[in-house]
Amino acid sequence: MAKRIEVSGLNAYYGQVHAIEDVSMTVEPRSVTAFIGPSGCGKSTLLRTLNRMHEVIPGTRVEGKVFLDDEDLYAPSVDPVAVRRVVGMVFQRPNPFPTMSIYDNVAAGLKLNGVRRKAQLDEIVERSLKHSNLWNEVKDRLAKPGAGLSGGQQQRLCIARAIAVEPQVLLMDEPCSALDPISTLAIEDLVSQLKTQYTIVIVTHNMQQAARVSDRTAFFNIAGAGKPGRLVEIDDTSKIFTNPTEKATEDYITGRFG
Secondary structure, X not given: OOOOEEEEEEEEEEOOEEEEEEEEEEEOOOOEEEEEOOXXXXXXXXXXXXXXXXXXXXXXXXXXXXXXXXXXOOOOOOOHHHHHHHEEEEOOOOOOOOOOEHHHHHHHHHHHOOOXXXXXXXXXXXXXXXXXXXXXXXXXXXXXXXXXXXXXXXXXXXXXXXXXXXXXXXXXXXXXXXXXXXXXXXXXXXXXXXXXXXXXXXXXXXXXXXXXXXXXXXXXXXXXXXXXXXXXXXXXHHHHHHOOOOHHHHHXXXXXXX
């Protein structure tokens, strides 16, 4: 069951550097929310706070609240590893495990979670590859290295790996930035299909991509060098791109800055 994300008064730091300031927003279930804005405005940092990947970096800290439905993900009793099982992530560059086969790449998280029965693994691997629109391309070479696939196929393999453990939320940090236009279109089509089952948040620098794939768009900006990133506005994507409330949003979308 896809879940709603509620962010309240969120601040994130890298040591003494204040990366994002006082972000409050809601991400609706079974939808795609795009984060847009100039480089350095905190889009990827915010994304990483949603599954506690931010704190993997030494010296970082987060203040504020992130709720997944009614659960506070930063409560002292919550295990960050458990959060990352529920809130999956696909990174900017495809990162299949280089020494593993296509099959084992998809099954890796399942095995970590204690799934051992081969029939069950087979079923979930096939289903995940089908959901990532990769099954027909790889079904006859599942034992081949995942790193031997093309860039676009590798990214879809990483998506299959992420959804195999059945998360409720899927985070995507510029998942098409390293891909050619045809592979990009394949990933965008896949995102549109996956939102029927998952809550998806995608960071993108591509305005056309945000307009194509997202239901809602959040625009982030920075007031100047050394200033933290802030959420300027979030609204339905159609409104953000045709009639934004804030002039800064309009200036960014129309290319007047950024």
